[in-house]
Amino acid sequence: MVSTGPLSMLPPLLLCISLLLAFCSAEDPFVFYDFEVSYITASPLGVEQQVIAINGKFPGPTMNVTTNNNVVVNVRNKLDEDLLMHWSGIQMRKNSWQDGVLGTNCPIPSKWNWTYQFQVKDQIGSFFYFPSLHFQRAAGGFGGITVNNREIIPIPFDTPYGDITIMIGDWYTRNHTALRKTLDDGKSLGMPDGVLINGKGPYRYNDSLVPDGIDYETITVHPGKTYRIRVSNVGISTSLNFRIQSHNLLLAETEGSYTVQQNYTSLDIHVGQTYSFLLTTDQNASSDYYIVASARFVNETTWQRVTGVAILKYTNSKGKAHGHLPDPPQDQYDKTYSMNQARSIRWNVTASGARPNPQGSFRYGSINVTELYVIRNKPPMKIDGKQRTSINGISFSNPKTPIRLADWFKVKGVYKLDFPDKPLTGAPKIETSVINGSFRGFMEIILQNNDTKVHTYHLSGYAFFVVGMDYGEWTENSRGTYNKWDGIARTTAQVYPGAWTAILISLDNVGIWNLRTENLDAWYLGQETYLRVVNPEVTNKTELPIPDNALFCGALQKMQKPQEISSGTLLGNAPKLIAAVVAVAISALISLF
Template sequence: MGRLILVSLICCFLAVVVTAEDPYLFYTWKVTYGTIAPLGVPQQVIMINGQFPGPNINSSSNNNIVVNVFNNLNEPFLLTWNGIQHRKNSWQDGTPGTQCPIAPGKNFTYHFQVKDQIGSFFYYPTTSVHRVIGGFGGLRINSRLLIPVPYADPEDDYTVLIGDWFTKSHAQLKGLLDSGKLLGNPDGVLINGKSGKERKSRPLFTMKPGKTYKYRICNVGTKTTLNFRIQGHQMKLVEMEGSHVVQNVYDSLDVHVGQCFAVLVTANKKPMNYYMVASTRYTKKVLSATGTIAYVGSKIPASPILPPAPVGWAWSLNQFRTFRWNLTASAARPNPQGSYHYGQIEITRTIKIVNSNPVVGGKLRYAINGVSHVDTPTPLKLAEYFGFPEKAFQYNIIKDNPEVAAAKPATLAPNVAQITFRTFVEIIFENHESTVQSWHLDGYSFFAVAIEPGKWTPEKRKNYNLLDAVSRHTIQVFPNSWAAVMLTFDNAGMWNLRSELTERRYLGQQMYVSVLSPEKSLRDEYNIPDFAELCGLVAGLPKPHPYAGA
């Protein structure tokens, strides 16, 4: 009898374990203005809960994240979660094309699950050009305890947010862009909101001799590639943008705008202080910031001799070619688990993206294939979901082949392309300019199979890495070069494809990709949240009949 009771209790326990919902993490954020002087000039910045940068989110794979954002600014505000895939849930993407901005004095609760993801990410504002004055912070997703990572647990885990910085106000910078001018050169560089030039600046991080630490490095800046290095120490790269990678060792890393790397650093040098350095690349005047790492128990100051940065973009291209996906690591990855042979899938569509900077109405704009995107009063996803997209935008004014539209004047319009659900697509980013570009796709990770100088042709496919290209969400394109990515569009929703360079995105170098499931089922896409704000053409309308269950 006792054994029967014990078995029954075990079965009940197992049933609870099996059916238990994944853990929830709750956050309440108050978004406000604040005044600080990171480059010695007092200026207004965006703070979250009084912090600049904003608070870190520390989660694990499959956690449910609930963030209640109160907008105490004097203008609308949105946050996007850079690199988070939001499976079936573009309602939480935080872009003007997917949801109504949070009005001043109002709040919105983001609710999303970091489903089957691991890695280093960050969040930032997508409204106006708010990113230039803050509102960003780190977001990490740890592996679940049952899934081993391909390295020993570090002694500690540090987030390092690097980025270029301006001392002009948000209104001044926005005014420059609205008048058809560019932002110009940044005034400096920050590491976790500090330049390293502050008086009596405290160490940002500490290390115990002999211990190994993880540093998650993200470029949260506006327009500038940064090189990151640590005085006297090498960095073992273990993860980038949600993928474990082959563990090569680097003296420095070029981190392009929007990208994140995770490295392991061992405190195996003389116990003293050491500088982290982030310096601009491809700028006439090199700007840099430093942050101090202190060995525990030592008061010896860091050497003023900083390690040099590399020269030229060819160095960065060669570094890209060393990045390889770790195919033997246990981790969240595209299905089937651990054996996703993307190189053996037939390409169903090729889309070439060519950036351009047309002058429209006497003002500078940026475009994709001759179309310069403009946001609409009704978010594109809402218009589509309510069944009258034609009242807000027109599908497919962009062409897969940009040469078709090259001779025509640029068009100012909402830029929305339809892509068939679950098709395997090749996207080519071709850069005809003399500056480095950075592109990001929300809702997905793609395989970055090649970057090469010159123009792309179908014959270039023979140079693709079709075995272990890294699955990531941001790709750089060097001057007069191209980059190729491949992915399956299996995540239904409305997703933003954009330049990560703020001035380019704001001036139209972005578009949306509509991926509709013909089933209209909860198996493929979630319904609009009950608490979602309605604006524009759908304000006050009853919400459509919800999708049926999976």
């Protein structure tokens, strides 16, 4: 007997729901985060101050995702000013809408929610996030991003026993608004008050340099194990030397590329850079060990207190760390030491990356360059009566209408597509001038540093090949020194004072992408531009359309709808569709009874 009542619909409906869920699970998974960005009070250097926390934590939580995951981050802005979150090093394939910088996004107003949705497409490695507006990174709001390999893709070393994220950076006891005002007044920030390790001040290794009562970071490890340690310099402008007493650091990866594995007793980590090391806990446990992050290229006597010190503690340790800190590099009279160390970092071309094919299958050294930009910075100077920084004679002015929005809605006069391909000879000027990149071109950029301190340059949307660096002025003949085989592919590159660094970029990612110094003071004063890469053929295959929840400002302000109040995680478009279909199916099922 065949049933014709409501119950007869139950198996088909359940089958539809199960098939739907099975289909969804076969797609790239979604990972959800809620970020409540707010002020808290902390005293990392013994002075009570206001810092920016994520979910009440300083630093914020580490985002742990896997290659090809769709990442959904609901950001609740509880600050008293606008906010944008930037995912430094995440390439946002076809999706500059989610990059979290003023060239692509209107700011999230105070007390508003906004949901980022992006995919970590074909990417692995160690990165970090931070707030990109108003000098806010100087107050915190940063945290690590770990992008793991899919299980089917091998990593080029044995699976570590543990994974440890370390945030290092220079720090001021003045809050970010006071630091901002100092720069607006045309003054230098001066020497930092210290260096933090994971948001905490130094261990009291020296009674005269470190006051009593400072909370310090302790990292506890088991003896005889190997750990992966991911270290990011999230500071303002100070290059730091990172080292662990009596331990070797086996470099394994930097910003998405596996490296040729080499041991270092210490490594210079410049502002905005991230490295991951394999640390083997093979020392005796007679005492704890110092973890040190100290300032580089400064007067070490004057800057002695600007040193971060944490503790590596074995579970069977028999006592506290004591004695002198491990020595920093002794290169006061050899300015090539750090550069030679940087040159020694090479790409592991035999290792798989995010995909099964070897990383080295990209033969960048045999590709013809289609565009050349020689980009030179200068120390801060007066431009139109204001203290500003510049590159190629242009001090960048962020428009009220983001560049990507202006393109999408055809708003004229927002920017000029005329960034000079070599330094201007006239007086510097303040403009919104953008680089015109050719889709699928191969661009060579020479970063020439005429400032007196190290600068680290970052390009959103891309990993570029660092193929050369040297002191002096770059010339056409400098190409003869390039590494054309295994130059590291990464998202940031340091340029030493009076020196140049050459990078190569395959322009295959459509969008508006930020090129800037990571030195926060110089960035704030105008040392940035954008790289515009447009596919002349309009297609969603090379760039995703504007997101449904896009914010509007500037000339498009009237398009902005009032904030929709919501709680909990906001789902992205694909999960919304899934949830809606399941809900309809369940509702139909219930209505039958």
